[in-house]
Amino acid sequence: MDRDKTATRLLRSSVANTYDPEVEIDWDAPLLKDKYFCPPERCSLYGTELWERLTEEQRIELSKHEVASVAGLGVWFETILMQMLLREYYRQDARDRHAQYALTEVGDECRHSVMFGRMIDRFGCPYYRPAGRDGWLGKYVASTAIGPRMYAATLIAEEVLDTFQREAMADERVQPLVRMVSRIHVIEESRHVRYAREELARQVPLSSRKRLAFDRLIIARTAWLTGNRLIHQDVYRSVGIDPMVGRRAARENPHHLATMRWAGERVVEFLGGLGLIDGPGASSLWKRSGLL
Numbered sequence: 470m471d472r473d474k475t476a477t478r479l480l481r482s483s484v485a486n487t488y489d490p491e492v493e494i495d496w497d498a499p500l501l502k503d504k505y506f507c508p509p510e511r512c513s514l515y516g517t518e519l520w521e522r523l524t525e526e527q528r529i530e531l532s533k534h535e536v537a538s539v540a541g542l543g544v545w546f547e548t549i550l551m552q553m554l555l556r557e558y559y560r561q562d563a564r565d566r567h568a569q570y571a572l573t574e575v576g577d578e579c580r581h582s583v584m585f586g587r588m589i590d591r592f593g594c595p596y597y598r599p600a601g602r603d604g605w606l607g608k609y610v611a612s613t614a615i616g617p618r619m620y621a622a623t624l625i626a627e628e629v630l631d632t633f634q635r636e637a638m639a640d641e642r643v644q645p646l647v648r649m650v651s652r653i654h655v656i657e658e659s660r661h662v663r664y665a666r667e668e669l670a671r672q673v674p675l676s677s678r679k680r681l682a683f684d685r686l687i688i689a690r691t692a693w694l695t696g697n698r699l700i701h702q703d704v705y706r707s708v709g710i711d712p713m714v715g716r717r718a719a720r721e722n723p724h725h726l727a728t729m730r731w732a733g734e735r736v737v738e739f740l741g742g743l744g745l746i747d748g749p750g751a752s753s754l755w756k757r758s759g760l761l
């Protein structure tokens with residue numbers, strides 16, 4: 470079976486390219502005073518009037534909180550994904566390579582969430598994460614999602630994060646700690662993206678129309694959440710900007726809008742190719758996600 474072949478390959482790659490952040494990262498190394506936490510052009514306020522008023526030090530501080538926010542959303546998504554993968558694993562045969570890979574991916578995500586948590590703590594930042602209706606949606610998806618909506622929601626989070634991290638890991642203006650964390654994550658996530666993409670492409674043609682109509686809604690809502698919650702509004706407090714004012718400025722900022730489209734490009738193309746983006750209720754959520 471094809472998916473067994475993929476799983477076998479991914480299991481082999483996991484042996485060769487798995488990193489323990491506790492060992493690989495020098496957690497005691499000091500943060501550098503003059504380095505940004507992400508490329509400055511990727512900050513949500515870059516180029517706005519508010520940005521012009523900030524000192525260099527404040528801009529760096531804001532970039533730190535924005536990266537903490539992205540990492541916080543990453544942990545939140547990973548914790549949901551681990552629950553979905555465990556449920557999938559539970560229904561399968563423990564001898565099956567595909568099932569074994571699901572469990573191996575849970576292992577990767579365990580290390581990632583500890584790594585992101587440590588990084589946020591090292592920054593001295595709060596754990597920014599979705600709350601309210603989004604928190605409820607997370608719990609619902611974590612305990613019920615299977616099939617296409619599970620894999621598509623996973624891909625949205627993984628591929629958007631991956632786009633930011635691929636760029637950050639290669640940028641010398643960025644803090645070495647962020648670059649290292651990004652590099653470890655990018656290497657291990659490429660397996661996850663492969664696994665989810667192949668499984669999703671296999672499952673869509675086998676799913677009923679009715680089921681896909683519901684899945685499109687959940688997928689679109691996930692896209693909306695990713696686009697709108699990636700940068701938590703409270704990050705603006707760190708530089709003395711009112712959260713509502715900061716959020717409004719970001720939403721009107723052409724640089725930020727372009728950044729979100731850039732981050733969504735790959736996954737949008739893939740999901741669009743499978744016919745998972747259009748549909749009643751879904752299209753408008755996607756439009757408002759900023760990822761299209």
Ligand SMILES: [Fe+2]
Nearest residue numbers: 547578581658
């Ligand atoms: Fe991860």
Ligand SMILES: [Fe+2]
Nearest residue numbers: 578627658661
């Ligand atoms: Fe992942």
